[in-house]
Amino acid sequence: MKVYEVAGPGTGETLMPRDRPVPKPADGHVVVRVAACGLNLVDLLMMSGRYQKATDYPFIPGQEVSGTVSDVGAGVTSLKVGDRVAARCSRGAGLAQCVETAADNCVILPDGIDLLAAAVLPVSFGTADHFLHHHGHLAKGETVLVLGAAGAVGTAALQVCRETGAEALALVSSPAKRDLALANGAADCLQIGSLDMHAEPAELSKRLKSFLGEKRPDIVVDPIGGNMSEAALRNIAVGGRHLVLGFAAGIPRIPMNLALVRRCRIIGDSFRAYCEQEPQAAHARFENLVNRIATGALRAPAPAHVFDFERSGEALQLLADRATVGRVAVRVAYDA
Ligand SMILES: NC(=O)c1ccc[n+]([C@@H]2O[C@H](COP(=O)([O-])OP(=O)(O)OC[C@H]3O[C@@H](n4cnc5c(N)ncnc54)[C@H](OP(=O)(O)O)[C@@H]3O)[C@@H](O)[C@H]2O)c1
Numbered sequence: 314m315k316v317y318e319v320a321g322p323g324t325g326e327t328l329m330p331r332d333r334p335v336p337k338p339a340d341g342h343v344v345v346r347v348a349a350c351g352l353n354l355v356d357l358l359m360m361s362g363r364y365q366k367a368t369d370y371p372f373i374p375g376q377e378v379s380g381t382v383s384d385v386g387a388g389v390t391s392l393k394v395g396d397r398v399a400a401r402c403s404r405g406a407g408l409a410q411c412v413e414t415a416a417d418n419c420v421i422l423p424d425g426i427d428l429l430a431a432a433v434l435p436v437s438f439g440t441a442d443h444f445l446h447h448h449g450h451l452a453k454g455e456t457v458l459v460l461g462a463a464g465a466v467g468t469a470a471l472q473v474c475r476e477t478g479a480e481a482l483a484l485v486s487s488p489a490k491r492d493l494a495l496a497n498g499a500a501d502c503l504q505i506g507s508l509d510m511h512a513e514p515a516e517l518s519k520r521l522k523s524f525l526g527e528k529r530p531d532i533v534v535d536p537i538g539g540n541m542s543e544a545a546l547r548n549i550a551v552g553g554r555h556l557v558l559g560f561a562a563g564i565p566r567i568p569m570n571l572a573l574v575r576r577c578r579i580i581g582d583s584f585r586a587y588c589e590q591e592p593q594a595a596h597a598r599f600e601n602l603v604n605r606i607a608t609g610a611l612r613a614p615a616p617a618h619v620f621d622f623e624r625s626g627e628a629l630q631l632l633a634d635r636a637t638v639g640r641v642a643v644r645v646a647y648d649a
Contacts, residue, residue, distance in 0.1 A: 316409035317625040318373045322362040325629030336413035338386030346383040347645040349432035350375040350407035375407020379431035389416045397422045399431040403585040417592040423607035430615040433640040440584040441469035444556045448580045449532045453478035458530035461537040463490030470534045471497040476611045489638045517544035537561045546571045557581035616642035
């Protein structure tokens with residue numbers, strides 16, 4: 314089968330096509346013939362060796378796919394050959410014609426969800442849902458500040474807020490990303506350009522405060538880190554929950570007394586580790602998420618940037634250039 318991989322730390326330009334044997338499913342695992350693969354910032358971090366955990370090379374990017382089950386390992390009773398699924402493969406492997414993954418990482422797709430849209434659900438929506446509900450205990454009527462709101466996790470978080478009846482306030486960096494955030498359910502947006510995002514925390518806090526007015530967010534969804542984390546923490550409601558998802562803009566050093574002063578909780582988690590360590594709970598959540606999307610309770614927009622398999626490197630480069638407005642997916646099989 315054909316795959317796209319990097320031999321060592323690299324970017325979209327160093328991604329190479331390779332021939333690899335079709336994997337055989339281990340016990341409790343299945344093989345999925347990939348229709349489409351969703352791409353995320355984490356793929357770039359792992360490709361370049363900048364992820365929290367060391368990357369094993371050669372490395373095939375792609376942590377979320379959709380497709381059809383083509384082989385089933387011993388002990389799997391929940392899936393059969395031919396099932397249409399969305400699947401996580403959290404250590405990469407998605408940019409391939411076939412992917413081997415645990416059966417618990419797969420959810421059967423109801424008819425209403427097409428394979429291209431399904432390819433961008435597992436990681437971003439899974440993460441947003443897990444953080445906001447499991448850790449954030451999000452409730453109707455609450456106010457949520459979503460940083461990096463036009464990103465993959467950010468837009469999913471906006472949609473989860475909309476579904477729950479919470480008010481989402483979005484931080485974005487450009488007018489196009491503002492429009493995207495509003496389309497995904499943000500009630501209002503603060504626009505701070507990419508360079509200005511590196512201003513001192515006190516300055517960012519002032520801008521945030523004037524945007525928020527009397528409001529204080531009950532929850533902060535923070536996938537960006539950098540100086541914006543401290544600014545957000547300075548403005549959180551008493552008793553609020555600051556959800557630490559990621560560090561697109563760098564790992565911040567924050568005065569710990571802010572947690573005391575704001576009487577808030579700072580909660581970090583790794584969705585990948587959660588899925589690996591609590592596979593059954595993660596599977597139940599994933600199934601619940603897909604059902605909410607199928608019934609229309611939760612909206613999941615289709616990817617905005619779709620590339621053919623041969624252009625996987627360009628797809629990753631677009632992400633690296635921060636030139637995306639909406640999700641990026643690669644169409645691996647042409648009937649997807
Ligand atoms: N904890 C978990 O389990 C978990 C799960 C999934 C993702 N994550 C992490 O969450 C972060 C965001 O992931 P994502 O998939 O949502 O990424 P994404 O789609 O690229 O979105 C990242 C957002 O952050 C903003 N940003 C601000 N400064 C940035 C910088 N220096 N470089 C890149 N983006 C910057 C970008 O907006 P502008 O370009 O408009 O500024 C963009 O909207 C990543 O660090 C990822 O590893 C964590």
